[in-house]
Amino acid sequence: MANGKNIILVGVGGQGTILTTKILSAGLTELGYDVKMSEIHGMSQRGGTVTTQLKYGDKVYAPNIGDGEADVIVGFEKSEAARAIPYLRIGGTVIADEREIYSMPVLTGAAEYPHGILDDLKKTVGEDHVKVIDAFAKAEELGNTRVQNIVLLGALVKVLGIEGIDWVELVGKMVPAKVRDLNIEAYKQGFAMV
Amino acid sequence: MSGNEAVARGAYEAGVLWASAYPGTPSTEILENTAKYKEIHSQWSNNEKVALETACGASIGGERAFAAMKHVGLNVAADPLMTIAYEGVNGGLVVITADDPGCHSSQNEQDNRNYATLGKVLMLEPSDSQECKDMFKLAFEMSERFDMVVLFRMTTRVCHSKSIVELGERQEPKIKKYVSDKMKFAMLPASARLRHIAIEENLEKARAYAETSPLNIVEYNGDNKVGIITSGISYQHCREAFGDTVSYLKLGITNPLADNLIKEFCEKCETVHVVEEGDGYLEIGVRHLKLDCTGKELITCQGELTAEIVKTSLTEAKSEPTYDFPQLKDIPARPPVFCAGCPHRGFFYSMSKFRDKVVGMGDIGCYGLGWQEPFNCEETCVCMDAGTSTTIGMANALKNQDDTRKPLGFQGDSTFFHGGLTGFIDAVHYNTNAILCILDNDITAMTGHQLNAANDTGLMGEPVHKLNVTDMIYATGIDKDRVAVVDPMNQAEMDGALKHAIETDGLQVIVTKYPCALLKWDIQQRAGRHCVIDADKCVGCKMCMKVACPALAFDDGKAHIADPAACTGCGLCMQNCKVGAITKVGE
Numbered sequence: 218m219a220n221g222k223n224i225i226l227v228g229v230g231g232q233g234t235i236l237t238t239k240i241l242s243a244g245l246t247e248l249g250y251d252v253k254m255s256e257i258h259g260m261s262q263r264g265g266t267v268t269t270q271l272k273y274g275d276k277v278y279a280p281n282i283g284d285g286e287a288d289v290i291v292g293f294e295k296s297e298a299a300r301a302i303p304y305l306r307i308g309g310t311v312i313a314d315e316r317e318i319y320s321m322p323v324l325t326g327a328a329e330y331p332h333g334i335l336d337d338l339k340k341t342v343g344e345d346h347v348k349v350i351d352a353f354a355k356a357e358e359l360g361n362t363r364v365q366n367i368v369l370l371g372a373l374v375k376v377l378g379i380e381g382i383d384w385v386e387l388v389g390k391m392v393p394a395k396v397r398d399l400n401i402e403a404y405k406q407g408f409a410m411v
Numbered sequence: 412m413s414g415n416e417a418v419a420r421g422a423y424e425a426g427v428l429w430a431s432a433y434p435g436t437p438s439t440e441i442l443e444n445t446a447k448y449k450e451i452h453s454q455w456s457n458n459e460k461v462a463l464e465t466a467c468g469a470s471i472g473g474e475r476a477f478a479a480m481k482h483v484g485l486n487v488a489a490d491p492l493m494t495i496a497y498e499g500v501n502g503g504l505v506v507i508t509a510d511d512p513g514c515h516s517s518q519n520e521q522d523n524r525n526y527a528t529l530g531k532v533l534m535l536e537p538s539d540s541q542e543c544k545d546m547f548k549l550a551f552e553m554s555e556r557f558d559m560v561v562l563f564r565m566t567t568r569v570c571h572s573k574s575i576v577e578l579g580e581r582q583e584p585k586i587k588k589y590v591s592d593k594m595k596f597a598m599l600p601a602s603a604r605l606r607h608i609a610i611e612e613n614l615e616k617a618r619a620y621a622e623t624s625p626l627n628i629v630e631y632n633g634d635n636k637v638g639i640i641t642s643g644i645s646y647q648h649c650r651e652a653f654g655d656t657v658s659y660l661k662l663g664i665t666n667p668l669a670d671n672l673i674k675e676f677c678e679k680c681e682t683v684h685v686v687e688e689g690d691g692y693l694e695i696g697v698r699h700l701k702l703d704c705t706g707k708e709l710i711t712c713q714g715e716l717t718a719e720i721v722k723t724s725l726t727e728a729k730s731e732p733t734y735d736f737p738q739l740k741d742i743p744a745r746p747p748v749f750c751a752g753c754p755h756r757g758f759f760y761s762m763s764k765f766r767d768k769v770v771g772m773g774d775i776g777c778y779g780l781g782w783q784e785p786f787n788c789e790e791t792c793v794c795m796d797a798g799t800s801t802t803i804g805m806a807n808a809l810k811n812q813d814d815t816r817k818p819l820g821f822q823g824d825s826t827f828f829h830g831g832l833t834g835f836i837d838a839v840h841y842n843t844n845a846i847l848c849i850l851d852n853d854i855t856a857m858t859g860h861q862l863n864a865a866n867d868t869g870l871m872g873e874p875v876h877k878l879n880v881t882d883m884i885y886a887t888g889i890d891k892d893r894v895a896v897v898d899p900m901n902q903a904e905m906d907g908a909l910k911h912a913i914e915t916d917g918l919q920v921i922v923t924k925y926p927c928a929l930l931k932w933d934i935q936q937r938a939g940r941h942c943v944i945d946a947d948k949c950v951g952c953k954m955c956m957k958v959a960c961p962a963l964a965f966d967d968g969k970a971h972i973a974d975p976a977a978c979t980g981c982g983l984c985m986q987n988c989k990v991g992a993i994t995k996v997g998e
Contacts, residue, residue: 229745242573246575251574251575252573252574252575253539253572253573253574254572254573254574255568255571255572255573256571263747263748263749263750263777263780264745264747264748264750264961265745265746265747265748266745277574278647278648278650278651278718279644279647279648279650279651279717279718280539280568280572280574280644280647281568281572281715281717283717283718283719283720283730283731284719284730284731284733285730285731285732285733286719286731296742296743296745297745299736299738299739299742300739300742302733302734302736302739303733303734303736303739304733305733305734306731307731307732307733307734319964319973320743320744320745320746320748321745321746321748321959321961322743322744322746323743324956324959324961324963324964324965324973325785325956325959325965326953326956326965327784328743328744329743330743331738331741331742331743334738334741334742337736337738338736338738341734341735341736341738342734
């Protein structure tokens with residue numbers, strides 16, 4: 218696609234992937250891009266994997282991203298970042314949070330959580346192509362783990378090199394008023410983490 | 412805007428006055444967004460048939476109306492659809508079917524375009540959000556112009572993808588005076604035979620319109636070596652795959668088909684491919700005209716299409732390369748689970764203790780997760796409402812093979828109102844040897860908390876009469892000693908009710924009463940309540956883990972609350988703890 222990119226955001230229900238994609242869409246639209254975003258609802262809301270896909274460029278037709286077509290994968294949870302690897306374009310970038318959220322087979326001891334999966338990922342796609350961001354820890358430090366998503370948004374904007382608009386103002390406009398300042402701080406911190 | 416939001420906007424701009432629906436992914440947000448326009452009366456119906464019938468009434472009465480549903484919902488509403496198609500409309504009438512290729516959240520991937528030819532209705536297929544709005548608006552004009560019902564066919568990617576939409580002005584609603592016309596609106600043999608003639612004539616008029624309609628777009632490119640006939644989201648995949656290197660006939664009106672337009676396109680192009688998700692619906696239309704094309708022999712009928720599938724199916728192109736990442740297989744699955752504090756967990760944990768005594772027969776809703784480990788409680792699931800009625804036939808089959816197990820059907824409050832009640836009446840009438848469980852959690856939970864007949868507020872915030880599931884069960888005249896109303900989180904009570912129901916002959920009914928853990932008003936009420944586990948007392952027996960709650964974790968030989976914010980303090984795990992290590996705080 219001319220002048221555009223395909224982004225996949227993955228996480229677990231409740232992590233705010235959808236709001237992040239919405240803010241990203243609004244910003245890209247303001248930058249003059251055509252944007253399409255696709256999300257799958259339904260069973261995924263019950264603790265399953267949540268995936269949203271966003272494509273931007275001069276003109277976007279199909280809303281969904283196929284295998285090997287994602288330029289950037291943003292993983293809000295590290296095993297989910299790794300699970301999305303089939304989507305990654307050769308030479309693409311992964312932004313992954315260190316955050317671990319255990320699924321039911323792990324909680325009951327039926328399966329083991331792959332704690333070292335990001336190291337494996339680095340070996341496969343290259344050290345430079347995996348950007349590990351401790352967004353959850355940063356959000357915790359800021360006093361509210363729910364802003365993890367905005368920390369990651371900050372990092373993503375930096376990685377995409379789309380600083381051409383006032384993202385801080387946009388974030389402030391799109392989050393609830395009472396957590397506005399906190400989210401703005403989260404965005405700034407995330408931006409500085411890459 | 413998402414396609415669903417754009418449709419709601421289209422309804423507003425078209426001066427629609429009535430909107431009804433039964434929730435179902437991917438259609439649910441259409442009515443939720445329509446209700447934001449206070450000018451449109453929007454209400455949830457008990458099922459899709461009722462939704463369409465209420466819309467029929469509004470249309471016959473003279474106002475523009477629509478009913479929205481997911482693809483399988485149209486099966487429920489097929490009866491009124493087939494006959495309102497004969498009657499035609501007064502105010503424009505549009506029926507939305509939101510199909511789900513790929514079964515993202517459905518029990519099948521039926522292609523509802525086939526209903527358009529079966530019912531002899533007009534059909535429009537948008538391919539992005541702008542078209543959703545514009546075509547939905549136009550659908551009402553076409554409905555009135557041709558005196559026909561319009562089937563507005565969307566798919567998951569159209570419903571849930573967001574793209575930029577330019578808005579228009581609202582057209583002031585013009586209510587058409589209702590004038591009694593029983594030869595048009597009362598279908599009996601004498602009137603229906605005549606209406607059948609009229610509807611065939613109207614279809615031909617609409618076909619002539621389709622030949623020149625701006626909704627059918629022809630674009631010639633690349634010396635016309637390759638032409639693609641397509642519609643809906645498949646058009647976007649083709650554009651993505653081939654850009655302007657091939658010619659396109661993009662059909663917005665897919666019933667009736669613009670035959671002459673198709674002929675002309677096929678004559679101009681050397682090779683014609685028909686690209687569509689699901690069945691070879693357009694392909695049959697093209698082949699019917701004795702024209703050469705490729706179709707389902709190249710493009711799969713399974714699942715969703717992508718640009719990549721289209722490209723690799725029609726050309727020698729290879730898929731994009733991907734990383735070989737062998738560790739992928741070591742990542743544990745993340746299946747959806749019952750939320751912490753979900754009452755269904757209490758029900759299924761109890762049921763799992765009696766697994767060899769019953770045959771679990773399910774329905775459509777969150778309780779479908781009872782299918783999975785560790786509960787394994789759902790053996791059958793056909794469609795919404797089948798959780799009651801399938802037990803009736805199963806009871807007979809088990810009896811005839813001397814199988815002593817008892818069929819146990821389960822469904823929710825919304826599905827009970829949806830149509831479970833009719834099967835339930837049969838079970839009472841024939842005293843079926845089965846156990847029917849209504850898992851009443853005060854809401855339509857699965858699709859995201861839509862209000863139903865058990866609630867006291869309507870979609871537009873208006874006060875409405877609240878119905879009670881238990882009252883309706885008693886209203887069948889069933890002996891009261893055959894009905895138990897229990898708290899599913901109280902395992903002694905729940906186990907006792909199931910044991911009694913299994914050991915007692917004839918129909919036994921269990922109503923579990925406990926609110927959905929995600930209900931706002933319940934969250935406020937229980938704020939601060941959660942469980943704590945005393946690590947010194949915990950012996951690591953893992954009995955608490957058996958309830959499979961996402962708020963619990965087990966590390967280093969001890970159970971602990973993984974996430975106190977997620978724990979609702981329902982106390983289910985606590986009841987399993989033999990050493991009293993778990994207590995509830997914050998009550």
